[in-house]
Amino acid sequence: MQRITITIRTAVCVAALAAACAAAVGQTAADAAKPEAVSSAQQPLAQHIAALLANPAVARAHWGVVVTTLDGKPIYMLNEGQLFRPDSNAKLFTTAAAMALLGPTHTFPTVVRGSLDLASATVTGDLVIDGFGDANLSGRQLPYTSPASQPKSSTPSSESNPLRYLVDLADQIAAKGVKVITGDIVGDDTLFPWEPYPNGWSMDDAVWGYGAPVTALSIEDNQLPLTVTANTIPGQFNHNATVSLNQNGVPYYTVQSQVILGPPKSPTNIQVERAPGSRTLRVYGQIADGAAPDVEEIAIDDPAEYAAMAFKQLLEARGITVRGNAHALHEPLQQRVGFLDDMRMPATCRELQACFEECYTTLPSGSILATHSSVPLVQDIVFTNKVSQNLHAELLVRDLGASFNCPPSSSADGAHVIRSFLTRRAGINPNDFIFYDGSGLSSYDLVTPRAVAKLLSFAAHDLKTGAPQPWFAAWKASLPVGGIDGTLSDRFTTAPLKGHVFAKTGTHGEGRALSGYLDCASGQTVIFSILIENHLPGDSADRDAMDKIVAAIAAAE
Numbered sequence: 001m002q003r004i005t006i007t008i009r010t011a012v013c014v015a016a017l018a019a020a021c022a023a024a025v026g027q028t029a030a031d032a033a034k035p036e037a038v039s040s041a042q043q044p045l046a047q048h049i050a051a052l053l054a055n056p057a058v059a060r061a062h063w064g065v066v067v068t069t070l071d072g073k074p075i076y077m078l079n080e081g082q083l084f085r086p087d088s089n090a091k092l093f094t095t096a097a098a099m100a101l102l103g104p105t106h107t108f109p110t111v112v113r114g115s116l117d118l119a120s121a122t123v124t125g126d127l128v129i130d131g132f133g134d135a136n137l138s139g140r141q142l143p144y145t146s147p148a149s150q151p152k153s154s155t156p157s158s159e160s161n162p163l164r165y166l167v168d169l170a171d172q173i174a175a176k177g178v179k180v181i182t183g184d185i186v187g188d189d190t191l192f193p194w195e196p197y198p199n200g201w202s203m204d205d206a207v208w209g210y211g212a213p214v215t216a217l218s219i220e221d222n223q224l225p226l227t228v229t230a231n232t233i234p235g236q237f238n239h240n241a242t243v244s245l246n247q248n249g250v251p252y253y254t255v256q257s258q259v260i261l262g263p264p265k266s267p268t269n270i271q272v273e274r275a276p277g278s279r280t281l282r283v284y285g286q287i288a289d290g291a292a293p294d295v296e297e298i299a300i301d302d303p304a305e306y307a308a309m310a311f312k313q314l315l316e317a318r319g320i321t322v323r324g325n326a327h328a329l330h331e332p333l334q335q336r337v338g339f340l341d342d343m344r345m346p347a348t349c350r351e352l353q354a355c356f357e358e359c360y361t362t363l364p365s366g367s368i369l370a371t372h373s374s375v376p377l378v379q380d381i382v383f384t385n386k387v388s389q390n391l392h393a394e395l396l397v398r399d400l401g402a403s404f405n406c407p408p409s410s411s412a413d414g415a416h417v418i419r420s421f422l423t424r425r426a427g428i429n430p431n432d433f434i435f436y437d438g439s440g441l442s443s444y445d446l447v448t449p450r451a452v453a454k455l456l457s458f459a460a461h462d463l464k465t466g467a468p469q470p471w472f473a474a475w476k477a478s479l480p481v482g483g484i485d486g487t488l489s490d491r492f493t494t495a496p497l498k499g500h501v502f503a504k505t506g507t508h509g510e511g512r513a514l515s516g517y518l519d520c521a522s523g524q525t526v527i528f529s530i531l532i533e534n535h536l537p538g539d540s541a542d543r544d545a546m547d548k549i550v551a552a553i554a555a556a557e
Helices: 013-023 040-053 087-101 164-175 303-317 339-344 349-355 377-387 390-404 411-425 449-460 472-477 541-556
Strands: 004-007 062-069 074-078 109-117 122-131 185-188 223-229 242-245 254-262 269-273 280-288 294-299 326-329 360-363 367-373 501-508 511-519 525-533
Touching: 040 062, 040 074, 040 541, 062 449, 074 449, 087 377, 087 390, 087 411, 087 449, 087 472, 087 501, 087 511, 109 164, 122 303, 164 303, 164 367, 185 303, 223 280, 242 254, 269 294, 303 326, 339 411, 377 390, 377 472, 390 411, 449 472, 449 511, 449 525, 511 541, 525 541
Parallel strands: 122 185, 185 326, 254 280
Antiparallel strands: 004 360, 062 074, 062 525, 109 122, 109 367, 223 242, 223 294, 269 280, 501 511, 511 525
């Protein structure tokens, strides 16, 4: 049987690994983690922070705070060696590893293949869409621009079509003269084994877009917009509101609506339930009379199958007869040891060199009939950090695993690559963090504030040369900017902090995180990490105190 070999990554791993091994020599992670006393010159800052945290509204929460210079010299530390949930601060570690090991210009292909007989214009057997981890098969416009900077246009852009890249692939197939496909349309995501939900994710999150399943063939962030509209009838309440799910013409989900109209200014509360493996969504709750439409993002249960279904419809719309059905092809997960044991497996530089060699994937017989290449990695990382996109961070973990281990590559393989990078190259104490995923959504993730600060210092100040990493400027630019864009657009909105806080946010039920770089009144830039656990539910006093701590750091330094 003829086989085709497709390179799935650029040749960056040897150079990246040489740097990783070299950086492991010298200062040990344990030495780097030793705390230093706060000098008398920094006592006013310590007193200011202590006063803020003594407020009864936040005093019962657990706080960790680290402030350092760019080269890692301590300025202020509180519970710096204790473990906290990182929340979306985990994306700092994931995206830094991707920038360093894959490189800002790395791209990911999507390939359509099949056995085409030109004489009969027939694809014999299946037509297969192979996913290679592209996170941006969507209608999104990249590079990222803040909503305030986007031009107002009454004419819909072609880029708003969530299926635009599938449309392009279908056009390529039609341009080859294909008239008949005798087999199925197959969405192949076997580059990654089928483990759609990382360890520690709550199944309560699986129905929502932020908890969408992770697959090598992703489409429109693996989510669909569901809109609930009030449908006002004057003076009449408790009748059904209008619920619509935009599935791009693909008959994937069935929606059962039980949303009612509530009195004016009453709370809007929309809930969605879906049993595992089910294609039926039950939408219930209420929307207030006069309220604006409520838009929720609903996760696609099997994105590779959805992509295959959409592609089949696009081919048929171009006059191509498809005799088979549309379905997904998954690779069952076969993990040798437990996730934690696999991720913590020690690796010497020699073992890492064997692990970080060029890897290829071999595809079954058939010709490549259509291709698409992703945007450069750096554009995806800017979007991922600015809006805190969970799926994209998870794809980076698996992309790293697939790039440095022969596929199919599990999330544990990717986590192992990231862990090796953080301990060997960035010099972070291996006991100062544990990541089960790349986004921070896992309840098992843990990190110390000093580990976050250490990563930020490593990016800005190489351990050996003292110079910033070559990818630092682009990576720092991916962080939300206070009062300007991303998840900080509505925080630090006035001088002197507006435009001078470059930081990654993070939230979970009763926790919060904010870590990054801060331009201070003195003119110097410092690193800070603030992690919070166990604040009162439904309360934002901790966020207010967090922002006041940032302001105090800026004024003091």
